[in-house]
Amino acid sequence: MNAGILGTGHSYPEGILTNADLEKIVETSDDWITTRTGIKQRRKAAPGEYTSQFAVRASQEAIERAGIDAGDIDLILCATVTPDQILPSTACLIQAQLGAHKAAAMDIVAACSGFVYGVTIANPMIRAGQIKYALVIGAELLTRYVDYTDRATCVLFGDGAGAAVLGPVEDGRGILAARIRSDGRYEEQLFAPGGGTKGGFTAETIARGDHFFKMKGNEVFKVAVRSMSDISKQVLCEAGLKTEDVNLFIPHQANQRITEAVANMLKVDPALVYSNIAQTGNTSSASIPICLDECVESGRVKKDDVILMASFGGGFTWGGVVMRW
Numbered sequence: 001m002n003a004g005i006l007g008t009g010h011s012y013p014e015g016i017l018t019n020a021d022l023e024k025i026v027e028t029s030d031d032w033i034t035t036r037t038g039i040k041q042r043r044k045a046a047p048g049e050y051t052s053q054f055a056v057r058a059s060q061e062a063i064e065r066a067g068i069d070a071g072d073i074d075l076i077l078c079a080t081v082t083p084d085q086i087l088p089s090t091a092c093l094i095q096a097q098l099g100a101h102k103a104a105a106m107d108i109v110a111a112c113s114g115f116v117y118g119v120t121i122a123n124p125m126i127r128a129g130q131i132k133y134a135l136v137i138g139a140e141l142l143t144r145y146v147d148y149t150d151r152a153t154c155v156l157f158g159d160g161a162g163a164a165v166l167g168p169v170e171d172g173r174g175i176l177a178a179r180i181r182s183d184g185r186y187e188e189q190l191f192a193p194g195g196g197t198k199g200g201f202t203a204e205t206i207a208r209g210d211h212f213f214k215m216k217g218n219e220v221f222k223v224a225v226r227s228m229s230d231i232s233k234q235v236l237c238e239a240g241l242k243t244e245d246v247n248l249f250i251p252h253q254a255n256q257r258i259t260e261a262v263a264n265m266l267k268v269d270p271a272l273v274y275s276n277i278a279q280t281g282n283t284s285s286a287s288i289p290i291c292l293d294e295c296v297e298s299g300r301v302k303k304d305d306v307i308l309m310a311s312f313g314g315g316f317t318w319g320g321v322v323m324r325w
């Protein structure tokens with residue numbers, strides 16, 4: 001018995017922040033953002049909205065499409081670095097809103113790789129028969145942790161949530177290989193030092209903006225391309241597949257130039273690479289499940305298609321999953 005994705009869903013806030021809006025906030029231009037990142041707009045939650053609201057909407061869609069009830073779910077993994085609150089986990093808050101009372105629920109903090117981490121963790125539990133259905137979510141309100149005086153980061157990030165219900169599928173289908181990796185030595189390349197026990201959470205740290213994301217974009221770029229390419233090759237090899245077998249490649253949407261560089265290194269036909277970054281920006285852990293659901297909704301995913309997903313994020317963390325739909 002394999003584990004596979006039975007249903008997907010996604011949800012965005014209605015608010016839109018365009019490049020033209022950002023031109024009025026920091027010294028940037030639509031031309032710079034478009035050329036260097038591929039982003040034209042990103043979604044931005046309104047004051048009073050919070051992460052689990054979007055996660056719940058995405059999850060309800062995924063549960064309905066999987067044809068199960070919330071009460072059937074055994075495990076909820078919510079990947080997020082922008083939780084509703086410190087305690088309890090956003091996964092527990094989602095559980096309560098869904099009425100998934102049988103489930104165990106916890107958050108995964110693996111930045112942009114969180115959804116791939118969640119799928120990789122749930123996969124062997126389903127295969128072993130330890131659980132039947134897992135709900136894996138990527139949900140972020142990154143705009144709450146963006147410093148709108150830092151043009152190097154504020155143009156990149158957006159809000160949204162994506163979800164997938166995983167469950168048993170017949171042999172030869174579903175997840176064929178999944179790998180996750182991390183390297184904590186790169187902490188200061190992409191981080192938010194405030195708000196924890198080390199950096200503290202005081203009027204001073206807030207005034208300094210320690211809770212905002214900080215990134216050495218150039219450095220992250222290089223490692224992201226290398227790591228996503230390497231892990232993609234590894235999972236394809238473990239699944240006994242070649243790049244030519246891939247029908248759809250969904251990379252984490254960090255930067256259109258990263259997507260193109262990874263596709264180029266893997267020699268994946270650009271027509272098989274999915275990208276929605278122009279409309280969404282970088283939504284961290286939500287990016288891959290949102291893309292997957294958009295592909296399902298538009299009919300781009302067909303039965304028997306081989307789908308490759310690859311992610312990279314702060315930590316550093318990275319991961320790859322290959323599955324047969």
Ligand code: UT7
Nearest residue numbers: 028029032036112151152155217218220221224254255313
């Ligand atoms: O999702 C998790 C992982 N995240 C990523 O993978 C992100 C990886 N990094 C990137 O996507 C890119 O490095 C960025 C989009 C963040 C930056 O693009 P870049 O081509 O690496 O630009 P850069 O940092 O080398 O900066 C080039 C120039 C600099 O000016 P000078 O020093 O050459 O005069 C920056 O100050 O562009 C300037 N710059 C901007 N100019 C206009 C940086 N941000 C902006 C901006 N508007 N928003």
